[in-house]
Amino acid sequence: MSENNHNGxxxxxxxxxxxxxxxxVFHIGEELFTAEYSQSLYRTWDEYEITTLFNSDNELCIVAxxxxxLLGFALGTTVKKHNSPWKYGYLVWLGVRRELQKLQVGERLFKEIVRRxxxxxxxxxxxDTSANNKPAINFFVKHGFDNIQEHVYMTLNLSRRHKKRPVKKP
Known part of the structure; x- marks a missing residue:
């Protein structure tokens, strides 16, 4: 039985x-977190990512x-750092179908996962998000996030042949 508003x-x-x-959830994420986007992320969107979070912290895996x-999802986990009395929440993925991104769905998901x-x-x-993902950065700043820290992310493609340069001896 679904609830309706006064307009039906x-x-x-x-x-x-x-x-x-x-x-x-996987297919919505596939549309949002394309290979082009996730090239710059150290986490990649795949079935393993979702099932791992679902199996370890399912109360922090929510859908709208x-x-x-299904309109969107938020997947999170908690982290306890060694030598820290604090417990951290890590919002790993927040995704809303592209055509619905201006309808407060992400906001509702975000508020619920923070409450949990x-x-x-x-x-x-x-x-964390890519430094050039302005919509995501704006969303999180609007919700009180600050202390933006960029970290260096480098890759080495092992499928390409790398020629070692000779080291010049002094």
């Missing part, structure tokens, strides 16, 4: 992800749905 439209609902959602249709993290004793939430 089905309401947006945020709920915990279930195993039946994995395939659709309207009727029978607080319940688990999290004191600080960490996110």
């Amino acid at each position: 439209e089905e309401l947006l609902r945020i709920r915990e992800m279930i195993i039946d959602d994995l395939s659709e 749905e309207q009727g029978e249709r 993290m607080k319940e688990q004793g999290v004191r600080m939430v960490i996110i």
Whole structure:
């Protein structure tokens, strides 16, 4: 039984992800986190990524749905650092279908995952995104994130042949 608003439209609902959602969450993420985008990320979007988070922290894997249709998802986990009394929340992925990105779905998902993290004793939430992903940076700044730190990310493609340059001796 789905809830409707006074116009008869089905309401947006945020709920915990279930195993039946994995395939659709994967496909939404596939559209959003393309190879071009994830070239610059050290985490890649794949089935293993989703199932690992789902199996380890399923209460921090949530979806937004309207009727029978999934609109977006948030996948997170918690981290306890050695020698730190703090528990950190890590929002690993937040994705909303492209055509719905201006409709507050991401906002609702974000607020719910933060609420759940607080319940688990999290004191600080960490996110990472590509330095050139302006929409994501603006979204998180709008929600109070600061202390933006860029980190150096380098790759070495081992499938290409690298010629060693001779080292000149002094």
